Amino acid sequence: MSATTDEIGRVEASTAHNYHPLPVVLTEGRGAWVTDIDGRRYLDLLAGYSALNFGHGDEELLSVAHEQLDRLTLTSRAFHHDRLATFGTELAELAGMDLVLPMNTGAEAVETAIKVARKWGYTVKGVPAGRARIVVAGGNFHGRTTTIVSFSDDPDATADFGPFTPGFDTVPFGDAEALRAALTEDTVAVLIEPVQGEAGVVLPPDGYLADVRAACTTHDVLLIADEIQSGLGRTGRTFACEHFDVVPDVYLLGKALGGGLVPLSAVVSRRDVLGVLRPGQHGSTFGGNPLACAVGTAVVRKLATGEPQRRAAELGTIFAELLKDLPAVREVRTLGLWAGVDVVGRSGRDVCEGLLRRGVLAKDAHGSTIRLAPPLVIEEADLRQAVAHLADELRA
Known part of the structure; x- marks a missing residue:
């Protein structure tokens, strides 16, 4: 053997x-x-x-990780540490945004964005309580938590895992007309992969993402770009959205953000969006830990060179x-x-x-x-x- x-x-x-x-x-x-x-x-x-x-x-990322391992690895967010502000500032600058909410996994970033979008819808847009809806695309893959598989059309992801979370409307990927038709006064966000990775690297039709961006702007809806697989250099740009001349309201990042060394994800957005959260409403023991922030900062600096x-x-x-x-x-x-x-x-x-x-x-x-x-x-x-x-x- x-x-x-x-x-x-x-x-x-x-x-x-x-x-x-x-x-x-x-x-x-x-x-x-x-x-x-x-x-x-x-x-x-x-x-x-x-x-x-x-x-x-x-070697550069390993060196940073080794140095941080000898200093401080975890504080929880009950206390500040000296790596968080640098990571948040430099990642926000790379993305052209204001604020960063660090988490651990891609699925956590998606779950975080869902919560933020709903709260933004209630407190900023004025959607009546309990009615917020999010439009998603068919063939999507955003993770495997119970809420996320609720809007998956992959039978392996859904079979025997119900009941599912309500509040999501699915439209065909690439069909801007169908997406526009799905937007209502209760819609708070469109959650979409600029390129569908798990589906087999499915590219959007010409003009599609620009149409989605325009529809979101017209209807006062957040455009959330899941760039967990496509972002941070994979497509030849920092973000895949750049290929289509689109700037979302929220970036979801993960995978490469941890350099292959540590789990690290982030929700990156404007202050008026992420600013809706208050202490105690969302968190993570390991999210934004010193080791992850040290490695994540090194990753961001690599990308900042282009x-x-x-x-x-x-x-x-x-x-x-x-x-x-x-x-x-x-x-x-x-x-x-x-x-x-x-x-x-x-x-x-x-x-x-x-x-x-x-x-x-x-x-x-x-x-x-x-x-x-x-x-x-x-x-x-x-x-x-x-x-x-x-x-x-x-x-x-």
């Missing part, structure tokens, strides 16, 4: 089966490369669903060209270093298992789609090698 087989057996015997991972057990990582328990190396083309935008083991975004844009152009020539695919969608590949005649899982045998890690989505999101630090030669392996696997 190999070390991999033995370790997978131990995992399955000791943890709940809420994931169906590929049969590999990883032990080390540097840059875009990881090593498994048997010493085999793989190119990582998933990057922790964009949490590892800066690759595995970034270098990660430029690299993602330049490599993204090469990536798109390489993927255009793939055999046995129905459609390829790319934006920066992010791609959804719809394969023909095989399941996405089958292709990803074949890639694993070739030394490349990727993840399937919704049957026949493969998601590709290499770290922004990947070398061009490695990117070309990975796509060549994908082409060979599809020919096979």
Whole structure:
């Protein structure tokens, strides 16, 4: 029995089966490369669903984390600490906003935004108590909490988990007319992914997000952009919204914000929106802890240089060209270093298992789609090698 087989057996015997991972057990990582328990190396083309935008083991981020580990890691928000103001100030500046509310996970950021939008609706917009509604898009993925799956149309997310939270109206992604028709006097927000990641890197139609922005402005509705996967350099811009010349009222950030080292998310918005919260109305023991803020500040400073975004844009152009020539695919969608590949005649899982045998890690989505999101630090030669392996696997 190999070390991999033995370790997978131990995992399955000791943890709940809420994931169906590929049969590999990883032990080390540097840059875009990881090593498994048997010493085999793989190119990582998933990057922790964009949490590892800066690759595995970034030395600058590790140095900051090590230094902070020796100083102070947690105070709870019962007390101030010396890392929070810097993190909040610099992240707000990066986003062109006023205030930051730090949390831990992407789902927490979404839940936070839902609460903030409802309170804003009641206290600022004047929606009658208990009637606030939020418009969402079909095919969305915003997390897996009970409230969030209440507006999911993925049966795996909803089956046997009801009853669900009311207050959400779903319209087709990309249909601006349907969205406008769904807005009422009780609508407080539109919650949307600029690019739908979990759905398979689904891009919006031309002009769609601008139409959504205009409709929100006209109807006095908050536009909440879930950029947890798409934000912080992944698409070649700091935020995917920039590709569509749209500025939302609220950014939801996570994954890459923690540099692949710590869980860190944030709701970033204007003072008139986040300012509706009062002490005791929302919080988190670990949200905004010193370790996360130290790492998050280092991430923000990397992005403030523009270098990660430029690299993602330049490599993204090469990536798109390489993927255009793939055999046995129905459609390829790319934006920066992010791609959804719809394969023909095989399941996405089958292709990803074949890639694993070739030394490349990727993840399937919704049957026949493969998601590709290499770290922004990947070398061009490695990117070309990975796509060549994908082409060979599809020919096979």
